Amino acid sequence: MYAEELQPNEPFLPEISTNSNKQRSSRQSRTKQPKETRWLSDGSSQLLSKKEIALFRNSSKQFVCVELLQDGYHRSFSELFSLLGLDRDQRAAAHSESARRQTPPLEEQRDKLEIIKLHLTRAEQAERTGSWSVACEQRLLLGQYFSAPEDIWLSLYFYHSCADRKKGGNSRWATEARACLADIYLQQGDVEEARQQAELCLKQAEEGGWLDSTGRPLRRRSCQVLAKIYNRLADAALASTDRSTALALNLKGYSMATECEDKQTEGRATLKLGLTYQSSGDHDSAKQLFSTCLQIYGALQDAGGLAETYKAMAKSSENKGNMVETLEYLEKSVDICCSSGQQNRLASDICLYVGNIHLNMRQYARAYEYFLQSYEFASEAGDVALLQKAQVLVGSTRALLFIGKYSVDMESPPLPP
Template sequence: MWLDIKQWIKRPGIRAEFMQHSALPSQDFIRMADLLSKNAEHLAVQLVSNDNDPVENQMYFQNIKMPAGRRERELLQKQMSLRAKLPVLTTKETTNFGKSFKHSLCTELLSAGFHLSFDEIFNLIQEQKQHISQNGKKVKLLEEEKGKLNIIKKQLMEAESAVIAENYRRAYEARLVLANYFNTEEDKWLSDHFRATCLEVSCLVDTDEGKTYAEAYCNMALALKDRGEYLMAMEKLEWFYDLTAGREWTNDEGVNLHQQASSYLYQIYTFMAMKMKESSQAGKALFYLQKAHERAFEAKDEHDIGEAIYKLGIAYLDAKDPDVAIEHLKDFMAISKNLNNADGMGRAANGIASAYEIKGDTDTCMSYLRMYVDIAEKNGLEQAYSIACHHLGSICYLLAMHEEAVEWFSKAYNISRALNDLQSLGANRVQFGAALAHKMNVLYIKNVQMPNTQGLLKWKSFRTEEFISDEKAEKGGKAKIIPPIQKTEEMKMERKEPSESIQKEKEETDKNADNEEEMGKSNK
């Protein structure tokens, strides 16, 4: 509300009326009124209500030079009305203005009495700086990220308050929120820090018979696993497994903690087995797979049980123990049928076929391989179909069944080309060619033994597959004798063309050599 001060001061009884409604002391008002009356021509008064102040309708006076023009006065009134809507800064806010966010945050924590929270945040900032100075890797500093510092401050204040109140479960949950919040790769170090502090606080929780302590071990193990420290992670998961044994504890999703521990152990045991297999330590790999098999049954997950049985069967297959391998792989086949898992059924059939191949039972081996082909073809598993055709072609090739070998290798080769599977394309191409050559070899030998010189010369000239076109010869009958070739002039020209081109190229080479020799003499 803007008033002309000169006219307003002259109003009768205005001082008494204003003092009655003003929150200012009477002496201050009289002093201000005298000042206004002396400079009335150059002053205006702004009456502002401060919502942040406990005293309502408090008066504030501001020295402003009133413009002479009407438009200027309206513009000034508009500016001042907008300015009046801005919040009034407190003394604390004014003191912190211009200082860094880190300084303001630390000041706020210390003034509120959260000394442990301040100490932890300060140490985290210094730890990051030290790590950057050692590695030389440029990353955004924690002290410059207001959002992260705010969430850390809030949760640490809550955790410290809970510790003071001896509510350690709430303190654990506050720190767990931070551990789960920082889930990106660049913030992994913060997550690891808060998981470690969760484990420290969980030791103090005595209201749930050790459930919080067990959960903290699980969280710490998962953090170690993400960092690649598998042996330490496996050790902590085994402690988690022991702590939850015989308990009916469940997590927030209703999953039994002991089953969860078994599932995590199955995963890490399987991973360790694959690592041992890569390093050619078959004995240790089999040991870890046996432990994974046990934990998978305790986890009660049908898919994990099937995978554990399959991997164990393949391990026994690699150890040249086909009988035990067949037993496990047939169990895997039954589980895959119950789950309608076509890929699992195909892998089981392929494994059983390999086991019977080791035993020397080729008929059973081929029957399981044909089962693998049928399963892959019916369910549209192109990659599996290519593998099945390749394996079946290999068996037929070893048994000298070259006709069938060519058929299966041809399918495997064409699928590999369609899928652009470079890994298997080369092997399929080579074996397809070898099978074709052996298929042709039967009739070729017969033509050599007859002898059929003209037919052999014709094949030698044109490299056609004429020797595999005679069905009687393939069945063991007499080979078809190819009549002698009548050499025409056109064929003579065709046979001369290569030699003429070679002679011409030789002449050009000799001519270039003579030129180089002459140039060398001239240079001398």
């Protein structure tokens, strides 16, 4: 079969030339040609260096790791190699294929590998000369560089490698790294770890009196994050009806907030403390704090803060039985939400509050109006849970209106024939 496919005059193997001179000249011409050339804009060519050739031929991981070894940075190589292994393990443990495909592996991202190499080698060089604060600074810079959500694990690693060092661990750079760690852990919901980092940061900042990279005192920064942390812990204590613990934590948060010189944080801590006093039955102390909140949020022109404060004041008035004042506060709160145009969820919640008051007073028409407003605000906010709640109340109140009208019609005297 195969023999039939061959042409009769077609050789099975290519002919071997007997002209040895031609072969020799051909080999010489090949050896004289450069292995790699770069064509310049003027049409001329230029030889590439070994490093440039390796840049194109090797993978990003190989290129960076070989450079580290060639330059004698063995500790930096070991650290980078460990990070690459950790990245592979994390990607392998990802629950879904889509999660693994969101970003390429670290070993394929040359720009990030180059940044890590740059700062790790600088840190290693600083350690060789005993410049421990410089080494910490380089690691802090790495932590700040990896701020994207997919790189948070790298940010945490470098911040910890800066803050937890035996030599340089009490430097300005290490203290700022602890402040950054506290922020990240708080965002991730690990409140206890955030608290540990923030308290250590505050202690070191008080001793050093340093400024962070933006020029802000590290002590104020740690006070700000601690205020948020204590308030978050207090919320958890209130959820478990541990009011004494919640009050103690809110007092700590309020104290930190007044020292951080940030009015937004101070207003939030003041409101939280007032709400805790309110839940404990101390409405007089709560009202004093709410008055302070009105001043702070009024100066900041914070519509959301003002609306929340008026809502809290309404609850205290309701507990004292002053329903006229309660409705005044709530209507002010709704007006503020409507004028700002950005507090739809809060407005919906407050309208539910007002509607329930009118419903308990059997003022069904007014209750229906506020429940309908709550439904509209919830629709604009896209809050499904609040929307469903308002929807049920609108329907039930509408039914009560029809029942009331039917009862009146039934009790009225019949028309004369």
